[in-house]
Ligand code: CP
């Protein structure tokens with residue numbers, strides 16, 4: 001599989017086989033790291049990490065993954081560079097493309113990450129925008145595979161804010177890999193119809209179903225229940241109305257019980273606000289895999305960088 005030079009802006013741009021390749025490479029890299037074996041596939045590579053929004057996992061995952069493979073990561077916070085203030089995205093992209101071998105971008109607009117890719121000439125990786133969070137979904141798919149050995153035919157249910165970057169990206173990733181995907185949310189927070197339609201097309205190819213509902217009973221049969229914060233970065237002004245609207249969609253032991261399965265896992269991209277989208281009990285419960293997901297961010301991001309910007 002040759003992914004050299006490719007950007008990762010959304011999983012829409014990747015085939016089922018390409019996504020599976022990245023997950024399997026991440027599993028191999030994880031096994032190697034556990035044995036103390038690191039690589040040098042990013043040796044002499046400089047990686048720019050641009051952050052308009054804050055981050056713990058994504059920033060640390062890119063940094064550690066890059067250093068593990070012999071590369072040099074450079075953190076560029078929103079107040080450190082001219083991007084969008086004194087310089088256009090196009091110009092910043094062309095400058096960074098002359099100096100760096102890959103660029104991670106976390107921020108607001110999908111248009112910015114797309115422009116960085118278009119103008120820099122080097123692989124650009126989306127570390128979260130308002131619309132998508134593809135590297136998180138790779139880690140989540142890897143975590144599902146570690147738990148169930150297979151992905152096709154699983155039922156993944158996402159409950160909560162059905163219009164945010166996580167809901168969008170999980171739906172794309174699940175549909176591409178043949179995972180039945182259900183979004184449970186109040187109707188005003190359902191995903192854009194156009195994206196659902198597109199995911200249904202992917203699902204037809206891979207043999208899975210996409211369901212969008214406001215009924216929490218749809219968790220029945222779920223292998224995994226996923227939630228995310230009710231108020232995403234940049235939406236702080238919507239806090240009050242969201243909390244009211246999403247209260248019935250909290251993942252608690254009653255909801256977990258409705259799956260009808262003992263081994264359904266609980267997933268969350270983190271950071272979590274316990275007491276809102278998930279109870280302490282479920283978060284800390286034995287079926288919670290949230291810290292595996294967090295660790296797998298590093299292994300999957302390493303796989304993405306090695307595959308798209310690495311030497312071997
Ligand atoms: N899940 C995730 O992207 O976490 P950070 O915001 O800490 O990077």
Ligand code: NVA
Pocket residue numbers: 128164165166228229231232233269270271
């Ligand atoms: N939807 C959340 C994801 C955080 C990783 C946000 O955008 O803030």
